Amino acid sequence: MxxxxxxxxxxxxxxxxxxxxxxxxxxxxxxxxxxxxxxxxxxxxxxxxxxxxxxxxxxxxxxxxxxxxxxxxxxxxxxxxxxxxxxxxxxxxxxxxxxxxxxxxxxxxxxxxxxxxxxxxxxxxxxxxxxxxxxxxxxxxxxxxxxxxxxxxxxxxxxxxxxxxxxxxxxxxxxxxxxxxxIGVKPLSCGSAQIxxxxxxxxxxxxxxxxxxxxxxxxxxxxxxxxxxxxxxxxxxxxxxxxxxxxxxxxxxxxxxxxxxxNISDSLFNTTLVVTTILENPYLMLKGNHQEMEGNDRYEGFCVDMLKELAEILRFNYKIRLVGDGVYGVPEANGTWTGMVGELIARKADLAVAGLTITAEREKVIDFSKPFMTLGISILYRVHMGRKPGYFSFLDPFSPGVWLFMLLAYLAVSCVLFLVARLTPYEWYSPHPCAQGRCNLLVNQYSLGNSLWFPVGGFMQQGSTIAPRALSTRCVSGVWWAFTLIIISSYTANLAAFLTVQRMDVPIESVDDLADQTAIEYGTIHGGSSMTFFQNSRYQTYQRMWNYMYSKQPSVFVKSTEEGIARVLNSNYAFLLESTMNEYYRQRNCNLTQIGGLLDTKGYGIGMPVGSVFRDEFDLAILQLQENNRLEILKRKWWEGGKCPKEEDHRAKGLGMENIGGIFVVLICGLIVAIFMAMLEFLWTLRHSEATEVSVCQEMVTELRSIILCQDSVHPRRRRAGVPPPRPPVPEERRPRGTATLSNGKLCGAGEPDQLAQRLAQEAALVARGCTHIRVCPECRRFQGLRARPSPARSEESLEWEKTTNSSEPE
CATH class of the missing domain: 3.40.50.2300 (Response regulator)
Structure with a gap:
């Protein structure tokens, strides 16, 4: 035997x-x-x-x-x-x-x-x-x-x-x-020697x-x-x-x-198994109307749906029962176990279906099925979201100090350009190239206003009609353009991020950062597998973290996941928990974020008493659910649906008025300022002009009517700033000379003015009647600003040309 x-x-x-x-x-x-x-x-x-x-x-x-x-x-x-x-x-x-x-x-x-x-x-x-x-x-x-x-x-x-x-x-x-x-029958005696x-x-x-x-x-x-x-x-x-x-x-x-x-499979048929579990989102939750229900119908969650799938495959019944002490299970000093593990050891339950981590210590006292979910320890922390983009968020790519230095740089460049342009002789040129020998006037295009306007055009990437002539002014312009190129490129690169992304203020980025500081408290669930992981770890960083958590007072351990989440949101606390729970709560609270990656790799399994004959059957059933993708479908059902978007979704979103509304405010304000300045210029001109028969209101109404009716931009003068009163008629003897000079600009002699001379005279009269600083060039037909060239001796020809030009007004 x-x-x-x-x-x-x-x-x-x-x-x-x-x-x-x-x-x-x-x-x-x-x-x-x-x-x-x-x-x-x-x-x-x-x-x-x-x-x-x-x-x-x-x-x-x-x-x-x-x-x-x-x-x-x-x-x-x-x-x-x-x-x-x-x-x-x-x-x-x-x-x-x-x-x-x-x-x-x-x-x-x-x-x-x-x-x-x-x-x-x-x-x-x-x-x-x-x-x-x-x-x-x-x-x-x-x-x-x-x-x-x-x-x-x-x-x-x-x-x-x-x-x-x-x-x-x-x-x-x-x-x-x-x-x-x-065979003969012969009597024999046991005491006889005969056989x-x-x-x-x-x-x-x-x-x-x-x-x-x-x-x-x-x-x-x-x-x-x-x-x-x-x-x-x-x-x-x-x-x-x-x-x-x-x-x-x-x-x-x-x-x-x-x-x-x-025989094992047949023993599961129509058999009622006692399932011990614990309330934890999203694995097992009470329904909203659980008071009106009884038995298993009171619960919902990932584990409930998985039990239904397993019961359908193995054809067994089950009864869900919450664990008495509300913990997963840790060993006591006397060798006994608490929580769900303790109930399995005492044979009070047949299965433990929850987020029960498979560990070597638990494997010594109970049996586990194959893991139905793979995960790891992660860090959950509260994130401080940066302010949302406002109307003036287009200013965020640069700090206020950078904007101030840019303004100072603009003023400095304008002043240097004005100074250099005045000093260099190459920026002074004749306004009438075709009359070089007869004109002793030089022009400089860099007035104070033009010196302030030229850097603005370069900064706005629009340019201007003012072109530098001298090497010194070109050097200033090139340096300014290079400066604006870098500034605009940097601004453009950062503008999209500042308009579309809310920056997160996270003081730690990895588990090493968390272990190296003491300002942020951190802990895990008391009696859970994460606590056992740090307690038994031989890695130096994790040992330091365990020593901190074990000795910290008040205690940094929490009794449940919900308590840990509340502590993260209400204090400076980092919660160490499984990555699956991290993902679940992050999708439902946008103020939570995961710090770094996973600290380890492990799995959730179904706990059973030692020697359970159902272990192989549940292993096969779990593998079947994984092959059919049922477990992944159940996970998406209970994990997704939060109010926070996925972190993996980096698709560009349209900008709203809350992002770029400030630039419209700047545009409107600029338009209003321009209109206000135009009105001030109009009133200033009226204020400093000689009185005529046209009143201020009539002049205003006339201008507005011409604007509304889109009339021609050329009309007879009524009242303009800086226009001196009409001069007395030129003596008769000077007319032929002036007319002959304006006809071709070369003193061809006297005679009646031709059609070109008359047209040039009319254009000059319309634009600058009585002005001694503007004239129409008879050679190139351009309006020129004149400045007397400093010369000790002025030729008779040039003096007479100037007199003739200044007195060339048509009747």
Whole structure:
């Protein structure tokens, strides 16, 4: 019996294991089993019943030691008693495996077992298909029903079956001996030295016997030992025991794993599992109208939907129950565990479905399924958003100091340009190139107004009609243009960011920045996997963070995620939590942001008690959900839908009036100032002009009428600034000379003026009547501003030309 048991245990994948013989002599029968555990690294604890034969204290010790596999080496009656006591203690469940070494145990009735999911294995040598076995069992049951209230066995005892097979083998051998020779009946005495003459022949025929008895195939070797027999390996199901394997004395162990797995799957069918969990968004939440509902309908969330998917695949029922202390589970000083992990260890729940992180410490006391979600620890912090773009946000690319220095640079360039243009002789040029020999006047285009206007045109990228002539003024202009090129390029590059992006003010950018400072407090959930990660980490930065969190007073640990989020929003606090929760809350509160990347990589799994037979089934179901993309769909359902946009969405958005409204304000203000200045110029001109027959109101109405009617821009003078009163008529003797001079500008002689002379005279009169500083050039027909060239001696020709020009007014 020890050898098939030793071979069968590794296939069960359960640990630890316990051996409970009825008496010390029973250990001698399992010598090979003990040797097998001495060779291997598996654990085998041996316990024996005391003299009271009460298994209850022994079973309580087994329950407290979290033993998963229990080997019972006792007779059939005591084995049945031990199983009944285990059922009273709640130890007959799917998390315990019982292996009975008694070959009669499979014949006992299991009607009293409450949970038919219990994994019970046994061995049998009975050949229940034998006709003698059926007849024997029927007559035995009929006798028990007539004399007993309860039928304890469904077949004969092992001793009775072996006795029957022994008699059957002897009878068969005697019959074969009688066929070969005549057997005489001769009385013999056990005390006599005389032997039976056919004894040796009968022993030889016994060694030659091969038959099928109640205990299977009967055959003996040359030494007279039974050989070529097999033991059936049976597993208990709701329909009774079923053969899942066989151990043959010659061929060894052969197991049918499909039957074993199918029994586990069948045990899940229509079975109600207790699910322990914890309230945490978005994994498990109470519905808004949960007071009006009962049972599982009160809850919603990612885990609820995942449970529905798993229940549909594995065909089981479940009952959601919130954990009593509201924590995930941490070890206590006395070795016990709290939270959901503690309930799984105590077998109070079948599953723990929540954001339960798979850790090595938890894996020692409970089993986990394959991870249904991958994540890592991240840093959640409150972000201080920069002010939203205002009407004058187009000024934000440069600081006020830069704008001030730009204004000073503009004034400095204007002054230097005015000074350089006045000093250099190359900016003074003749206004009438075609009359160089007769004109002694020079013009400089860089007046104070033009010197202020020229840098403005260059800064606005528009240019002006003023072109520098001298090398010095060109140098000033080139430097100013290079300056404006860099300024405009920098402004344009930063303007888009300032108009479309709200800058975030984050004082830390990584976990190293967080660990190197003390102004910002940081912590995690007390008793969670993140706390265990920092506590057990050997990385120097994480060790410093754990020392800070552990010694900080008041405590920086929080009891729940919601408490941590509230602390982040209301104080200078950074919260260390799983990246999935980080993502969920960031999408629902735009003042939260993630700092840096992930600190580690781990996964969420479904917790189960140690030795759970459902583990493989849930692993396959989770893989099926992942392959069908159902888990990703569920995550998008419960994570998305927040009011904050995705950080990955960098598409450009249209600018509104709140972004660029300020430039419209500047435009409107500029237009208003221009209109106001025009009115002031108009009134100033009227104020300093000589009185005429036209009133101020009439002049204003006339100008407005011409503006509204879009009349021609050329009209007779009424009143203009700076126009002197008309001169007296020129003497008659000077007219021919002046007219002849204006006709072609070269003193061709006297005579009547031609049409060109008349047209030039009219243009000069309309533009600058009576003005001594403006004239129409007869060569190039341009209006020129005149300035007397400093010369000690003025030629008679030039003086007469000037007089003639200044007095050239048409009548």
């Amino acid at each position: 020890a050898l098939p048991l030793a071979l069968c245990l590794p296939g069960q994948h359960v640990d630890p294991q316990g051996l409970h013989p009825l008496s010390p002599p029973g250990l001698l029968n399992l010598e090979k089993l003990l040797r097998q555990f001495l060779i291997s690294k598996d654990t085998l604890s041996v316990r024996m019943l005391d003299d009271t034969r009460d298994p209850t204290p022994l079973l309580k010790e087994i329950r407290d030691d979290k033993t998963a596999t229990i080997i019972i080496h006792a007779n059939a009656s005591m084995s049945h008693t031990i199983l009944l006591k285990a059922a009273e203690l709640g130890m007959v469940s799917a998390y315990y495996t019982y292996i009975f070494t008694n070959l009669e145990f499979s014949l006992q009735r299991m009607d009293s077992l409450v949970d038919d999911r219990v994994n019970i294995l046994g061995f049998s040598i009975f050949n229940q298909s034998h006709a003698f076995f059926q007849e024997f069992a029927q007559s035995l049951n009929q006798s028990w029903q007539e004399n007993c209230d309860h039928v304890p066995f469904t077949g004969p005892a092992l001793s009775s079956a072996l006795l029957f097979d022994a008699v059957y083998a002897v009878v068969t051998a005697v019959q074969e001996l009688n066929r070969s020779q005549e 039976w003459q056919h004894g040796t022949s009968l022993m030889n025929y016994l060694r030659m016997v091969e038959l099928e008895g109640l205990t299977g195939h009967i055959e003996f070797n040359s030494k007279g030992q039974r050989s070529n027999y097999a033991l059936k390996i049976l597993q208990f199901t709701r329909n009774g025991f079923r053969q899942i394997g066989q151990w043959h004395v010659a061929d060894g162990l052969s197991m049918d794993s499909r039957l074993y797995a199918s």
